[in-house]
Amino acid sequence: MKNRSLISIDDFSKAEWIKILDIAEDFEKNPKQRILEGQVVATLFFEPSTRTRLSFESAASYLGAKVIGFTDAASSSVKKGETLNDTILTVSNYSDIIVMRHPREGSARYASEVAPVPVINAGDGANQHPTQTLLDLYSIRKTQGTLDDLNITFVGDLKYGRTVHSLVIALCNFNATFHLVSPQELKLPSYIKRHIKERKLKYHQYTDLNEAIPSSDILYMTRVQKERFSDPIEYEKVKNAYILNNAMLEDAKEKMKVLHPLPRVNEINEDVDTNPKAYYFQQAQNGVYVRQALLTSILGVK
Amino acid sequence: MSEVRKELKVSAIENGTVIDHIPANVVFQVMKILKLDEIDRPVLVGTNLGSKKFGKKGIIKVNNKFFESEEINKIALIAPKATLIVIKDFEVVYKKQVELPKSIKHFVKCVNPNCITNYENIDTKFEVHFTDENEVKLHCRYCEKFTAQGNMTFI
Ligand SMILES: [Zn+2]
Numbered sequence: 001m002k003n004r005s006l007i008s009i010d011d012f013s014k015a016e017w018i019k020i021l022d023i024a025e026d027f028e029k030n031p032k033q034r035i036l037e038g039q040v041v042a043t044l045f046f047e048p049s050t051r052t053r054l055s056f057e058s059a060a061s062y063l064g065a066k067v068i069g070f071t072d073a074a075s076s077s078v079k080k081g082e083t084l085n086d087t088i089l090t091v092s093n094y095s096d097i098i099v100m101r102h103p104r105e106g107s108a109r110y111a112s113e114v115a116p117v118p119v120i121n122a123g124d125g126a127n128q129h130p131t132q133t134l135l136d137l138y139s140i141r142k143t144q145g146t147l148d149d150l151n152i153t154f155v156g157d158l159k160y161g162r163t164v165h166s167l168v169i170a171l172c173n174f175n176a177t178f179h180l181v182s183p184q185e186l187k188l189p190s191y192i193k194r195h196i197k198e199r200k201l202k203y204h205q206y207t208d209l210n211e212a213i214p215s216s217d218i219l220y221m222t223r224v225q226k227e228r229f230s231d232p233i234e235y236e237k238v239k240n241a242y243i244l245n246n247a248m249l250e251d252a253k254e255k256m257k258v259l260h261p262l263p264r265v266n267e268i269n270e271d272v273d274t275n276p277k278a279y280y281f282q283q284a285q286n287g288v289y290v291r292q293a294l295l296t297s298i299l300g301v302k
Numbered sequence: 303m304s305e306v307r308k309e310l311k312v313s314a315i316e317n318g319t320v321i322d323h324i325p326a327n328v329v330f331q332v333m334k335i336l337k338l339d340e341i342d343r344p345v346l347v348g349t350n351l352g353s354k355k356f357g358k359k360g361i362i363k364v365n366n367k368f369f370e371s372e373e374i375n376k377i378a379l380i381a382p383k384a385t386l387i388v389i390k391d392f393e394v395v396y397k398k399q400v401e402l403p404k405s406i407k408h409f410v411k412c413v414n415p416n417c418i419t420n421y422e423n424i425d426t427k428f429e430v431h432f433t434d435e436n437e438v439k440l441h442c443r444y445c446e447k448f449t450a451q452g453n454m455t456f457i
Binding site (some may be wrong): 083102 | 416420444445447
């Protein structure tokens with residue numbers, strides 16, 4: 001993986017994902033190793049995403065790397081009309097690796113073509129966010145002991161959720177059975193379902209969340225946003241149907257865990273937070289280890 | 303119809319290119335994309351001609367013009383079944399159905415309004431795919447979205 005960019009999850013093979021997860025496991029045991037001392041990590045956030053940026057910066061800092069960059073386009077030269085090409089080339093002079101987030105789809109792929117240093121995509125519009133997918137895989141493997149043959153339930157906005165789409169595609173490599181819970185209007189699109197069908201995997205669709213819970217190993221929650229509905233009355237009808245509360249988890253499997261890419265609004269009731277099945281905060285924390293594994297693998301230290 | 307056809311046949315060209323078997327409804331699109339509406343050499347255009355194999359077809363003959371591979375790619379995108387006939391000294395020296403390359407550069411715009419190629423000065427790059435109905439669709443190397451045949455606009 002040395003010197004390679006990570007733009008889309010497909011840029012790495014399944015064997016390489018597993019290797020990243022294994023390295024991340026080592027970092028979880030011992031996150032503070034100054035093995036990137038003297039290296040510079042640039043975090044270029046052309047749109048703000050505090051959570052993702054802090055996770056990368058924390059990962060780099062624990063490893064002893066210096067972090068440079070900007071937190072949104074308004075405070076950088078981009079605002080003065082500099083092209084992406086020029087920004088990337090300039091920053092490449094000052095850094096060993098670039099982590100970038102950008103509102104336009106394809107921006108990260110383009111940056112990786114221009115930059116003489118490797119680029120990690122931290123989200124390009126609605127397109128890709130591969131480190132989220134890797135940290136989701138890490139969280140699933142850690143809590144279930146395996147990635148293979150699991151029952152994974154996705155809940156909420158399955159139509160527009162980039163996170164859901166990438167994770168579904170990734171899990172198609174691990175013989176998953178999919179349980180898809182969403183309002184009629186926000187079902188998983190056919191171009192994503194095609195991946196499930198091509199692998200001849202099983203999937204079930206529901207509009208009632210309660211029906212899917214007992215068979216789930218993982219309950220992956222996402223937010224149902226009002227803006228996604230063409231008819232506001234439709235939204236009013238379903239808005240409370242995809243909110244998880246503690247009582248609903250009574251029939252869940254012993255080892256089942258609730259995941260969420262965060263930030264949540266109200267789709268997981270706070271009474272779930274103290275349930276041992278709640279895993280979303282640890283999930284976010286796992287992001288640091290996975291990003292440590294990526295930085296060190298790409299910089300050739302691991 | 304047979305009269306027009308005869309006339310086109312009669313007006314054979316000494317040197318140049320004939321594009322045959324263009325679906326009638328895209329003849330003028332082919333003219334435009336090849337900028338044949340701007341050149342000063344003789345161009346003969348026939349359309350709505352009957353063809354047993356193709357239904358209504360069109361034909362374009364251009365004097366003293368030999369197309370570059372990028373231009374042929376453009377023809378193939380709009381009229382994948384077109385035949386290209388190259389004529390030198392009144393003789394056919396080349397006759398073949400146009401072929402779509404595996405990838406397309408430069409001249410098609412990505413349909414995704416939020417694609418970076420629509421904001422920065424970047425050459426578009428697409429992989430050529432086909433739908434279940436055997437229509438061309440282009441996969442953008444950058445935003446990873448598909449541009450369908452009906453949505454293609456040319457740069
Ligand atoms: Zn594009």
